[in-house]
Amino acid sequence: MGSVAxxxxxxxxxxxxVADGGGGGTNQLYLLDVSTGRLDxxxxxxxxxxxxxxxxxxxxxxxxxxxxxxAAIRRKPRS
Amino acid sequence: xxxxxxxPVLAGMVVLLTWSLPIAQxxxxxxxxFAGVDGAVLYEVNPLTGAAGSPRATCIEFLVGIEFGRGxxxxxxxxxxxPVHPNSLLIIDPATGASELVGATGLSAITEGDLAFDPTTExxxxxxxxxxxGERKLFTLDxxxxxxxxxxxxxxxxxxAGPSDWTVRSTRWTPGCSNC
Numbered sequence: 001m002g003s004v005a006x007x008x009x010x011x012x013x014x015x016x017x018v019a020d021g022g023g024g025g026t027n028q029l030y031l032l033d034v035s036t037g038r039l040d041x042x043x044x045x046x047x048x049x050x051x052x053x054x055x056x057x058x059x060x061x062x063x064x065x066x067x068x069x070x071a072a073i074r075r076k077p078r079s
Numbered sequence: 080x081x082x083x084x085x086x087p088v089l090a091g092m093v094v095l096l097t098w099s100l101p102i103a104q105x106x107x108x109x110x111x112x113f114a115g116v117d118g119a120v121l122y123e124v125n126p127l128t129g130a131a132g133s134p135r136a137t138c139i140e141f142l143v144g145i146e147f148g149r150g151x152x153x154x155x156x157x158x159x160x161x162p163v164h165p166n167s168l169l170i171i172d173p174a175t176g177a178s179e180l181v182g183a184t185g186l187s188a189i190t191e192g193d194l195a196f197d198p199t200t201e202x203x204x205x206x207x208x209x210x211x212x213g214e215r216k217l218f219t220l221d222x223x224x225x226x227x228x229x230x231x232x233x234x235x236x237x238x239x240a241g242p243s244d245w246t247v248r249s250t251r252w253t254p255g256c257s258n259c
Contacts, residue, residue: 004113004191011106019110019127029129043129045110046120051131053111053145054124056151058198059112059171075204 001025005031006054010032021050086113109173111137111145111155118142119155121176139169148203148222155183156205163172165189168205168225182225186218194220200250 003023007018016049018039027050030039045051110124110131119142122131122146132161141161148154154250157170166189192207203220205227218227 002142002245006110006193008108017108018239019124022113029124029126029218041128041129045129046122047110047112047131049112049114051124052113052119053108053144053155053193055145055147057107057109058147058151059106064170075096076092 002027002050004052006051007056008056011056011059015079017054017056019051019054020043021045021047021052025050105111109145109153110169111142113143114141120172121145136172137171137176137178139164139171139178143189143191143207144205145171146196146203146238149201152222154192154194154220154222155202156184156189157193158192159187160229163250164224167225167244168220170224178224181222184218184225184227186227199250 001020003022004025005018005020005022007016009016016034018030018032019030020026020028027045027047029042029045031042032039087238107125110122112120112122115136115138118138118140121135121137123130123133124134137155139155139157139161140163141158142155143158144154145153153171153173155171157167157169159165160233161167162214164183166179167183170181171178171179186207187204188209189207192205195204196202197204202224205218205220206215207218208215216229217232218229220227
């Protein structure tokens, strides 16, 4: 892999994603199996120089979802 | 009567799960380059294909890592030769790429490294290497001032392996594989 790389964990699935770049890099996005170290190619990043950082936007907070759910229930028209 | 009153709640929970699962599985993935003409570039990355698009200049030269922290704030860490704000913590607007300084970390030798956020403790961590020694230092970051507090001990590993890609999973640190 190259001289720069980024990694992050999917907040819900727990899957590890790795982006590779820099000198000698493959310029690809991978899924990493942390139990074996195996990298499986997802696809080309298409970015010159690759990526040095990766970050998932965190999952919506439980509180927010409960609030939305409660609001949906309260808005349900009564027959 | 009691059972009947619970029905809307249960129905709401089903609706909630139905809504939230696809939202959670389709969480946006952002990637950042190390450098660029107008500084490092922030991209949206398709986790299914790997394709990076929607480039947004951050105007941060030599950005070693990004991570979302508390309140979905996107942080970036610059390295020691970043001309405007070296060795600093910055905030990046994911929608536009615009960046603003939080503050200098107080560290002097960030070459490669990364950021990671532990949601269980709401702690933003950083990692950097000590050049030519193979030693890595782990530190916490004050998101109000940008100041770093180096944690005791040193992570010692293969000197040829850079610490450019670390992450936090719950409370467990996982080493990257930039030279695997």
